[in-house]
């Protein structure tokens with residue numbers, strides 16, 4: 118399943134190893150790690166020490182979504198913990214170009230996340246230097262929220278960026294579930310983060326089967 122990036126934020130951490138094994142069995146190849154510091158967002162999640170452990174149990178790419186102040190100070194720790202892609206918020210730094218250069222100098226992919234109210238214009242000067250744009254379709258800080266419809270228009274408008282950077286990955290984050298995923302992909306999205314739709318109720322395999330049917334992915 119190469120079009121979804123499960124977020125473990127909503128999972129029962131007592132089931133972490135089992136959950137990751139199920140993701141491996143389904144061929145999920147990106148794991149979305151929501152890092153929260155209680156300052157940039159009103160919630161606290163986990164850090165590099167947890168990632169170091171789970172990197173031993175997940176076969177795919179680890180992407181850290183840094184919802185933290187002063188990300189510059191922590192990039193290296195997340196790469197050392199095993200992250201292959203670092204996504205930072207445009208709203209979390211004064212020097213976005215320098216931050217992207219810092220991430221790329223560590224040999225990992227660089228992504229920029231933008232909150233629902235942040236305009237595409239903040240990306241215009243940097244879009245040719247990054248690997249991924251993360252469109253926040255909820256206000257960051259919590260799983261289980263509803264998809265903010267206005268972000269759909271933003272994603273459609275952003276398609277022009279792919280003419281500048283052909284390899285750019287468009288990822289959406291927040292409120293994606295079995296009932297809206299097909300419509301969201303039709304907006305021009307390559308990858309969808311899914312947290313509560315996979316980990317909140319029923320069992321992970323059952324939820325993944327439902328999603329697989331919806332997007333008919335291998």
Ligand code: DX5
Pocket residue numbers: 124126127149151182184255256257258259260261262290291292293310311312313314
């Ligand atoms: C929110 C996080 C999202 C969230 C997704 O701040 O960035 O990744 O965990 O969870 P769902 O899919 O439940 O909206």
Ligand code: ZN
Pocket residue numbers: 124149150151182290310
């Ligand atoms: Zn996220």
